Amino acid sequence: MNTDIHNLTAIEITQKISEGHLSAEDVVKHYLQRIEKHNPALGAFLRTCSDKAFEQAKKIDAKRQRKEKLGRLAGVPIAFKDNIHIFGELSTCASKFLTNFKAPFNSTVADLLEAEDAIFIGKTNMDEFAMGSSTENSALQRTCNPWDLKCTPGGSSGGSAAAVAAHLTCLALGSDTGGSIRQPASFCGVVGYKPTYGRVSRYGLVAYGSSLDQIGPFGKTVRDAAHVMSIMGAPCDRDSTSLSDPAQDYTSGLRQDLKGIKIGVPWAFLEDLAPEAKKAFNDGIERMKGLGAQIVEIDLSILKYSIATYYIIATAEASTNLARFDGVRYGVRSPHAKNLDEVYELSKEEGFGDEVKRRILLGTFVLSSGYQDAYYKKAQKMRTLIIQKYNEAFKKCDLIATPTSPFDAFETGSIKDPLQMYLEDIYTISLNLAGLPGISIPNGLSAKGKPLGIQLTGPQRGDATVFACAHAFETVSPKLIAPMVIS
Amino acid sequence: MNEWEAVIGLEIHAELNTKSKLFSAAPNRFGDEPNTNISEVCTGQPGALPVLNKEAVRKAVQFGSAINGQVCKFSKFDRKSYFYPDSPRNFQITQYDEPIIKGGTIIAEVEGKEHSFAVNRVHLEDDAGMLKHFPAFAGVDYNRAGVPLIEIVSEPCMHSAQEAVAYAQAVKAILEYIDASDCNMEEGSLRFDVNISVRPKGDKTLWTKIEIKNLNSFNYLALAVESEIKRQIKEYTQNSNKPHQEVISQATYRWDVENKETVLMRRKEQADDYRYFPEPDLPPIILTDAYIDEIRKSLPELPLQRERRYVTALGLPAHTAFTLTYDKPIADYFEAALKYTKNAKALSNWIVTEFTGRFKETGKTLVTSGIPAAHVGELINMIDEGTITGKIAKSVADEMVANPGKDPQAIVDSNPDFKPLSDSGEIEKMVNQVLAENPQSIIDYKAGRDKAFAFLVGQIMKMTRGKASPQLVNDLLKAKINALK
Numbered sequence: 001m002n003t004d005i006h007n008l009t010a011i012e013i014t015q016k017i018s019e020g021h022l023s024a025e026d027v028v029k030h031y032l033q034r035i036e037k038h039n040p041a042l043g044a045f046l047r048t049c050s051d052k053a054f055e056q057a058k059k060i061d062a063k064r065q066r067k068e069k070l071g072r073l074a075g076v077p078i079a080f081k082d083n084i085h086i087f088g089e090l091s092t093c094a095s096k097f098l099t100n101f102k103a104p105f106n107s108t109v110a111d112l113l114e115a116e117d118a119i120f121i122g123k124t125n126m127d128e129f130a131m132g133s134s135t136e137n138s139a140l141q142r143t144c145n146p147w148d149l150k151c152t153p154g155g156s157s158g159g160s161a162a163a164v165a166a167h168l169t170c171l172a173l174g175s176d177t178g179g180s181i182r183q184p185a186s187f188c189g190v191v192g193y194k195p196t197y198g199r200v201s202r203y204g205l206v207a208y209g210s211s212l213d214q215i216g217p218f219g220k221t222v223r224d225a226a227h228v229m230s231i232m233g234a235p236c237d238r239d240s241t242s243l244s245d246p247a248q249d250y251t252s253g254l255r256q257d258l259k260g261i262k263i264g265v266p267w268a269f270l271e272d273l274a275p276e277a278k279k280a281f282n283d284g285i286e287r288m289k290g291l292g293a294q295i296v297e298i299d300l301s302i303l304k305y306s307i308a309t310y311y312i313i314a315t316a317e318a319s320t321n322l323a324r325f326d327g328v329r330y331g332v333r334s335p336h337a338k339n340l341d342e343v344y345e346l347s348k349e350e351g352f353g354d355e356v357k358r359r360i361l362l363g364t365f366v367l368s369s370g371y372q373d374a375y376y377k378k379a380q381k382m383r384t385l386i387i388q389k390y391n392e393a394f395k396k397c398d399l400i401a402t403p404t405s406p407f408d409a410f411e412t413g414s415i416k417d418p419l420q421m422y423l424e425d426i427y428t429i430s431l432n433l434a435g436l437p438g439i440s441i442p443n444g445l446s447a448k449g450k451p452l453g454i455q456l457t458g459p460q461r462g463d464a465t466v467f468a469c470a471h472a473f474e475t476v477s478p479k480l481i482a483p484m485v486i487s
Numbered sequence: 488m489n490e491w492e493a494v495i496g497l498e499i500h501a502e503l504n505t506k507s508k509l510f511s512a513a514p515n516r517f518g519d520e521p522n523t524n525i526s527e528v529c530t531g532q533p534g535a536l537p538v539l540n541k542e543a544v545r546k547a548v549q550f551g552s553a554i555n556g557q558v559c560k561f562s563k564f565d566r567k568s569y570f571y572p573d574s575p576r577n578f579q580i581t582q583y584d585e586p587i588i589k590g591g592t593i594i595a596e597v598e599g600k601e602h603s604f605a606v607n608r609v610h611l612e613d614d615a616g617m618l619k620h621f622p623a624f625a626g627v628d629y630n631r632a633g634v635p636l637i638e639i640v641s642e643p644c645m646h647s648a649q650e651a652v653a654y655a656q657a658v659k660a661i662l663e664y665i666d667a668s669d670c671n672m673e674e675g676s677l678r679f680d681v682n683i684s685v686r687p688k689g690d691k692t693l694w695t696k697i698e699i700k701n702l703n704s705f706n707y708l709a710l711a712v713e714s715e716i717k718r719q720i721k722e723y724t725q726n727s728n729k730p731h732q733e734v735i736s737q738a739t740y741r742w743d744v745e746n747k748e749t750v751l752m753r754r755k756e757q758a759d760d761y762r763y764f765p766e767p768d769l770p771p772i773i774l775t776d777a778y779i780d781e782i783r784k785s786l787p788e789l790p791l792q793r794e795r796r797y798v799t800a801l802g803l804p805a806h807t808a809f810t811l812t813y814d815k816p817i818a819d820y821f822e823a824a825l826k827y828t829k830n831a832k833a834l835s836n837w838i839v840t841e842f843t844g845r846f847k848e849t850g851k852t853l854v855t856s857g858i859p860a861a862h863v864g865e866l867i868n869m870i871d872e873g874t875i876t877g878k879i880a881k882s883v884a885d886e887m888v889a890n891p892g893k894d895p896q897a898i899v900d901s902n903p904d905f906k907p908l909s910d911s912g913e914i915e916k917m918v919n920q921v922l923a924e925n926p927q928s929i930i931d932y933k934a935g936r937d938k939a940f941a942f943l944v945g946q947i948m949k950m951t952r953g954k955a956s957p958q959l960v961n962d963l964l965k966a967k968i969n970a971l972k
Contacts, residue, residue: 085534093533105527107534206533210767239536240769317767320566323577324531328627344570367568367762376764 005030006167007485010076010224013170017064017075024057024064024075024119031077031121035168038484043143044153044162046082048122049089053077056119063117071117072231078113079163079172082123083130084215085204086110089120093206094138095128097331097351107204108236109173109215116231121169124159128353129322130175130208132156133183133424136412137355144412145187146482147450151409154184157218161188164218167485171228172218177209178310179404179428181216182440186404186453189442189480191470192218193225196461197435198243200229201236207321209314210241212432222441222474226250226467233463245461253464254471259292261469263456264397266300273406276446281403284443284454287476288401293469298393298400305382306430307422311359312366312379313433319363325351358418387434394459399469402427404453408446427455437463439470442480451480491723492688493716494696495651495681496643499658500636501668502614502676503546509613509635510537510580510769517674521619521628529613529633531575536768543635544772545782546667547587547611550637552783553661554606556591560774562610564766569759572627573616581638583763586610587772593641594791595657596809597650604654605642612636631675637667643682643693648712652705655679656813660790663815672703679708684735685719695735699749702742711742715749793818801831810839816854820863827864834867841881845888857891866895878953879905908955911963914947917955918963921946922971929971940964 005027008016016022032050039045060074080086083093085103087110092098110120127137135143135158143158145151146166153162157174161184164172174181176194185192193216200215207213217228227250234247265285273281285295327333327347334346352360366375393400404427415421431438436457443454454473458466508515511528527535551558565583591606616632618625639658645651659677662668670677684696699715702708719735726734737755742748788796790812797808811818821838828834842853842863853863866887870880883905886898899905908914921943922929931939947960 091533098533101533103534104532105534203536204534207536207768238538240538241536241767316764320568320576320578320762320764323568323570324533324575326570326577328572329530329575330532340572364762367764369760369762372762372764 006034006170008170009221010073010170010219010227013076014070014072014074017060018070020064022075024060025054027075027077028053028057028119028121031169035122038166038168041144041149042146042162042166042168043141044124044159044166044168045079045122046092046094046125046140046159047090049086049120052086052089053119053121056114056117060117060119071115072227073113074117075119076171077119077121077169078228079122079124079160079169080110080120081126081157081160081172081174083126083175083206083208084109084173085206086120086123089123091123091206092140093129094126094140095351095353095356096139097325097347099140099332101331103204105204108201108238109232110204112231112234113228118171124157124163124172126159127156127180127355129206129318129356130156130177130180130213131318131355131359133179133421134410134412134415135159135184137353139353142412145409145450146484147189148409148448150411151450152187152412154187154405154409156180156184157192158184158187160218161185161190161192164188164190164220165482165485167220167482170220171224173215174218175205175208175213175215176432177212177314178432179425181218182404182428182438182453182455183424185218185440186442186455187409187451189445189451189453189482190218190220191222191225191442191474192216192440193229193466194431194438195229195233196243196437196458196463197432198241199233199245199437199461199463201234201239201242203236203238207317209317209432210321211317212310212314214432222439222467222471223251223254225439226254226471229463229467243461248464250464250467253468255468256472256475257291258288258469258472261293261399262296262397263288263293264296264298264393264400266298266303266393266400266402269300269303270402273403277403277406277452280444280446280452281454284473284477285401288473291472291476296397298396300389300393300400300430302386302389303426303430306386306433307426309379309382309386310425310429310433311362311422312375313383315359315363316367316376317363319360319367322352322356322360327351355418383433386430390430390434390436390459398458398465399462400457402455402457403443404428404440404455408448408450408452431457435460437461437466439466441470441474442477444478445480490688491685491716491720492690493646493712494643494684494686494693495645495647495712496696497639497641497645497651497654498680498682499639499655500678500680501639501658501662501670503543503635503637503667504669504676505540505542505546505635507540508633509540509543509611511633512538513633515634516630517669517671517676519630521626521630524630525632529575530629531577537580537766539769539772540635543611544587544774546665547609547637548774548779548782549665549786550639550661550667551588551591551609552779553665553786553789554591554593554609556588556606556609558774558779559585559587559589560776560779561585561771562587563771564611564769565763566766567761567763569761571615572625573618573632575616575629575632579612579615580766580769581612582610585771593654593657593661595653595813596806597653599806601805602650602653604650604657605644607640607642609637609639612638643684643696648709648716651681651712652709655705655708657790660813660815664787664789675703678703681708681712683712683715683719685716685723694731695737697735697738697740699740699742700752707742707744710747711749714747715740718749790815797831797835801835803832803835807835807839811835817852820854820860823860824864824867827861828867828871830867830871833870834864837863837867837884841884842888845884856888858887859892862887862894869895869899873909873956874907875899875905876907876953876956879907904952904954906954908951909959911959914951914955914959914963915967917947917950918960918967921950922967929968932968940968943968
């Protein structure tokens with residue numbers, strides 16, 4: 001039935017298409033109509049790729065006619081955050097600097113997904129160059145939270161999270177450097193996954209923090225996210241930090257219970273949680289116990305240094321990753337520049353937003369002569385300690401559970417202090433420092449009716465365990481569907 | 488001058504002749520249309536990532552092994568930040584504090600003796616693109632951006648322009664022998680930066696050094712070093728009332744070819760802070776003992792080994808052997824010619840002195856002249872067999888140079904003047920004539936004056952227009968003169 005298309009999971013869509021109940025073209029038409037209707041208010045999509053989507057759909061339908069084998073994501077629309085390349089489509093990174101920049105090559109994830117007949121439905125909004133926790137730093141447009149249009153969808157992958165939550169796409173990709181998939185997933189009541197560092201190729205992802213970035217999926221269900229990860233999580237010879245482990249099917253080990261599983265909780269670290277968040281988290285833990293999990297206390301007090309550590313390392317790497325945006329080779333060059341120095345200075349002045357400038361300045365500072373030892377090198381040492389502490393914790397447990405975010409979605413414009421914004425990421429940020437896989441799963445609603453999330457963290461290369469256990473938790477957790485979808 | 492000592496260090500950048508670039512699959516080729524040998528990686532496109540070229544690592548290790556340096560089993564890359572249009576990412580990927588090779592020795596010939604020079608380190612890094620200036624704008628060609636470089640840094644252990652050039656030539660020779668680089672200085676695949684300071688002889692401290700960048704010929708290297716040493720000494724002696732630290736300040740210079748002087752480019756106070764930090768997109772290079780051993784064992788014959796072989800097996804004097812072997816193309820040419828004659832000594836002399844001298848002003852070398860090595864070998868043979876005299880051979884060599892490809896036998900056949908006079912009958916007639924015309928010389932010789940004999944030989948040789956074999960003339964004259972009363 002046509003009205004239900006946007007409520008189908010990815011796996012359901014592929015099934016219906018292969019059984020002939022649905023055509024890929026139907027799916028594309030349906031989603032594009034929905035986007036046309038709802039995106040103006042929501043601002044999740046920056047633009048759709050309708051030409052490409054119809055082209056892909058036609059190919060899939062023709063394949064089906066010829067009774068050829070269809071890919072594992074046949075006919076499933078997937079949205080890409082605007083910092084992940086689809087060849088020939090704009091990759092603006094939500095920055096004025098790149099409003100004219102067309103991706104000169106396909107990202108590895110685009111290659112992998114296209115090979116499985118996925119449909120690229122559009123590019124989504126984000127914080128500029130992935131720097132932010134609310135998508136408010138986008139230089140192009142505002143994105144609203146489908147649960148409450150006055151609120152942010154979280155960030156930096158807010159557009160992708162909102163698109164999935166509003167059922168404007170079945171799946172979406174985001175990038176996660178300090179929580180940029182998991183936090184918006186939590187704010188929007190969807191599943192968001194960050195892989196083990198190196199599990200998904202970064203080739204074709206515009207780099208922000210090279211040693212921290214990962215591409216990951218948003219989905220309505222854990223199974224859908226696991227399905228996409230089974231395809232995207234593969235070795236890539238164009239990314240030297242890519243893991244050589246062969247791709248794995250994460251959907252095959254999904255659990256119904258947590259018997260024999262030890263869940264580590266850093267209770268001391270969660271002491272300062274607001275009562276509402278604490279209650280929701282505790283309820284979630286109780287449900288895990290109900291599934292047979294053993295809850296173990298672990299010490300992660302070192303994580304109080306994780307935000308400072310992150311903002312030193314990430315900005316240092318970003319200051320060099322963004323140095324290439326100089327107005328010389330691509331992007332928008334200032335029309336006022338009269339010589340080389342002005343090309344550099346004015347293009348950057350006019351092209352970058354405040355938060356980007358802030359982080360480039362900070363990153364340059366922490367690397368500069370006389371300060372590098374005290375800041376960058378110190379932060380790297382702290383990073384090693386954080387990794388060690390996590391290793392110790394995982395000796396006692398299989399997964400670690402925390403809330404994804406201390407709060408539910410906040411109102412647009414309500415957080416003006418950049419440092420306060422940085423504190424949003426307190427539970428998510430250390431996973432990127434330690435290269436650990438993590439998922440955010442919906443964990444009920446706050447009193448204001450906005451989603452909360454629980455985060456499960458695994459040891460490095462523990463992606464399968466994370467999915468397996470997240471699935472079990474999902475079966476005993478309330479299913480969240482944004483009101484605008486039901487109405 | 489004699490109270491002062493120069494302290495010189497060389498940084499040599501050599502482009503490795505790998506098929507593709509250091510971190511990108513784009514072709515590593517010189518001379519093509521601008522911006523055709525490029526990829527998303529070496530033009531710094533957002534979303535592109537570096538992937539290390541294994542061939543480049545191999546060549547760096549080969550070079551390190553060839554100079555008996557320490558091949559580091561762990562080395563890593565760093566980002567070096569600076570803004571310039573020829574830098575696609577506005578940071579270079581280089582090796583800052585953990586290079587792939589540490590230490591090493593370069594042995595070269597200086598003033599006829601073997602001299603050991605110490606190398607501090609060798610590391611890998613990627614080259615920048617090239618700026619091209621047009622009347623209304625500047626353009627950047629990224630063909631060269633990303634080309635693999637090894638930077639070879641010496642200890643400050645040279646003390647003269649001679650030593651600097653000898654060291655540089657030795658480095659070039661090694662690179663050519665292991666086929667790691669084209670070493671084409673005109674095309675920029677081999678570049679020298681030199682650091683120079685002077686100090687009073689006996690002073691063990693290092694005085695302020697300046698840097699001269701991008702010298703691209705041995706000649707310019709020598710000229711620049713000599714000119715700069717003179718300049719610094721002059722500065723110090725003219726400002727002897729000032730403390731030496733205030734006389735010369737750290738700066739970077741370039742060599743002005745026209746005016747033959749060093750010209751200031753920038754003062755060191757404006758030096759960049761490169762903000763080095765480890766490259767997060769590349770894991771460290773980890774080499775195994777097996778890998779290093781295999782490379783060491785499979786090194787080809789190196790210049791010094793070849794030099795020693797020429798001395799011991801072929802009996803060449805050390806200086807000739809060095810001159811040949813430290814210029815690989817000429818050594819290869821020599822060995823090719825050696826297939827045609829057994830007289831290695833004579834052959835080496837003719838190559839190093841006679842032929843090299845003939846090409847001096849032409850801009851060509853024997854190797855590039857078009858004269859096949861076989862012809863040179865043949866020439867030596869013809870002298871040894873007595874087919875021509877040494878004197879005639881010089882004229883034949885002139886012909887060979889004027890008409891490369893014309894073989895010596897053909898040259899001799901086509902020119903009656905080049906046929907040696909070996910008919911003893913003919914020579915005897917001339918001996919008789921000369922004796923008849925110079926009675927006083929006979930008397931002088933009989934009286935014990937050997938000079939008179941040489942005079943007579945000279946007269947006979949003149950009469951034969953140099954075509955007679957000197958040995959034959961000597962023998963015949965001796966016989967005749969002794970037979971006289």
